[in-house]
Amino acid sequence: MDQISRILRNDEMTAGYRRLVFLAPDIAKSALPGQFVHVQIPGLRDRILRRPFSISSADPAAGTVTVIFKVVGLGTTELAKAEPGVECAVLGPLGNGYKPVPGTVPVLIAGGYGSASTLFLAERSKTPGLILMGARTEHDLILRDEYQALGFRLLAATNDGSFGRKGFVTDLLEEALGSVPAPAVYACGPRPMLFALGRLLEGRGIPAQLSLDQHMCCGVGACFACVVKLKDADSPDGFRYSRSCKEGPVYPAEEVYCRE
Ligand SMILES: Cc1cc2nc3c(=O)[nH]c(=O)nc-3n(C[C@H](O)[C@H](O)[C@H](O)COP(=O)(O)OP(=O)(O)OC[C@H]3O[C@@H](n4cnc5c(N)ncnc54)[C@H](O)[C@@H]3O)c2cc1C
Ligand code: FES
Secondary structure (H helix, E strand, C coil), X not given: CEEEEEEXXXXXXXXXXXXXXXXXXXXXXXXXXXXXXXXXXXXXXXXXXCEEEECCEEECCCCEEEEEEECCCHHHHHHHHCCCCCEEEXXXXXXXXXXXXXXXXXXXXXXHHHHHHHHHHHHHCCXXXXXXXXXXXHHHCCCHHHHHHCCCEEEEEECCCCCCEECCHHHHHHHHHHCCCCEEEEEEEXXXXXXXXXXXXXXXXXXXXXXXXXXXXXXXXXXXXXXXXEECCCCCCCEEEEECCCCCCEEEHHHECCCC
16 A cells, blocks of 8 residues: 655664654554565655665554665665655555464574564564674674564674674574574575575575565566566576565575576
C-alpha cells in the first residue's frame, strides 16, 4: 500500500548514517523482518524514482516504521535534510521477508548497512543468537549496541582492523557456526559478501537465507530493473532471472546463483 506518511524523527546516528521514523500505521501493522519500503524523497525534483530501504523496526501499537540509511548520493542526501513534520509517500511493506526456522539459533550476518535489515529480525526473534558484522572501518559497524541490548552476541570484522578481526565478515563464519548447536543463517549486505557466503555454505545443510540488495526502479515487479540470478538446472546457462523486489529480496541461499 502507498501511504502518505509524516516523518516523526530524522536523527543522525553517527556521521553519514541516519535513523528515520515515519508515522505509517498500515505498514507498521503488517511489516515483517526482511521487507522494505519504497520512499518518495521529499524535495527531490525527480520524484518518480523512489528509493528502497529495509524496515529496521515497526511498532504496530504506535503506528511507526523505522529505517536506517547511509547517505550515499542524491536521494539520500535530500532525505537527510527532511525535517520532522514533512510528509512523503511510502510504499510498503514490499517483498518477502526472512522465514524464521523453528528450533534453530539465529546467526545474523550483516555487511555495512545490511545490519539495518537484520535488526528487525533480531527484534522479533524469540531466541537471541549471534550477529556477525562486517564493515570497512569501526565507524561503519552501526547498531552494535542495539543488537547487544537484544541479547545477541557480537562478532565483528573490519577491513582495516580498527575493530574486531581484520578481514571480511565471512572469515568469522566457522567460529560462529561452531559455537551454536543448531544454526540458521540470515544475511544481508553487499552482493560479493552474500555470494561468498552462499558458496561457503553450499552443501553443508545449514538453513540460510540471503537478502539481496539490488538496484531497483518500480519496486513492485513491473520493470525488471532488479533481477537477480537463481539456479536453474533446466536452463542451458544454469540460471534464471527473478525480480528481487517481488520474489525477493530474501531468498533461500541454496537457490541463489552465487556467481557474477
Ligand atoms: C531491498 C533494499 C533494501 C535497502 N535497504 C537499505 C537500508 O536499510 N539502508 C540503506 O542505507 N540503504 C539501503 N538500500 C540501498 C539504498 O536504496 C540506496 O543506497 C539508495 O537508493 C541510494 O540512493 P541515492 O539517490 O542516495 O544514491 P544514488 O545517487 O542513486 O547512488 C549513489 C551510489 O549508491 C549506489 N547505490 C544505489 N542504489 C544501491 C543499492 N540498491 N545497493 C547498493 N548500492 C546502491 C549507486 O551505485 C551509487 O554508487 C537498500 C536497497 C534495496 C534494494
Ligand atoms: S524494481 Fe521494477 S521489477 Fe523490481
